[in-house]
Amino acid sequence: MAARRKKRPLRPRTPSRVKKRTTKRRGVKARRLAPHQHPELIGLVLAALGVFLASLLYLGWEGGLVGEKLENGLRDLIGSAAHAAPIGLVAIGGLMLFRSALIDVKPFRVGLAVTLVGLLTTLGSRNGGFAGDALGGALAALLGGTGSFLVGLTALLAGALLLTGASAGALLRHSGHQLRR
Structure with a gap:
């Protein structure tokens, strides 16, 4: 009995002598972050936000328009707990930054x-x-x-x-x- 041919889906074929073009842009390299870098970057941002909030809430420094809105919004949202927010953010950010693989x-x-x-x-x-x-x-x-x-x-x-x-x-x-x- 003759072997049956496998049916292939219909699609246009390009000859092997024709180079396949990629859709990459010239000069731009798409670089993805490694999986272990995501918690470290998030931790760094949280720690920086905690230090910024601490300078606003504890030291009374000028934070500009964004700092003023952030401080007022935080106090309106969580009230007296706003004074614990910078400590929590720095602690969480530090743990994620320094011990991200262990947590x-x-x-x-x-x-x-x-x-x-x-x-x-x-x-x-x-x-x-x-x-x-x-x-x-x-x-x-x-x-x-x-x-x-x-x-x-x-x-x-x-x-x-x-x-x-x-x-x-x-x-x-x-x-x-x-x-x-």
Whole structure:
């Protein structure tokens, strides 16, 4: 029996003697970043933003139009927690910059988000800005002031455990051993 020929999709063919042209622009080289460089660059930007915010919030330096809008927007958004933002940004940026290969970023992001929600809920509508008013105010309407504070405190502790990678049981056992001494 004769061998069956494989059907090929119909497409125009160019002879092998014709050079194939590429669609590259002359003089422009497309260079992609290596995968390990992305967290380092993000960390560098976060650290620089934290230093800039620290100079505005702590030292009262002139930040220009952008600095003024950034400072006012941050204070309106998160209220008194704005003073913790530069420290957090520099810490996160430094960790990403110097230890980017050693850090698993996903639990760190979740821990940071839970800590921020807990802080804004604890500060509430008085000192938490728009976000604190939305989170703390809504919980205060549902659970009262005490319930809202307890939910915020629990979220702060859970976020701290997620950020540090510590175990609450291990911390309690260790502190119990120290108290017995």
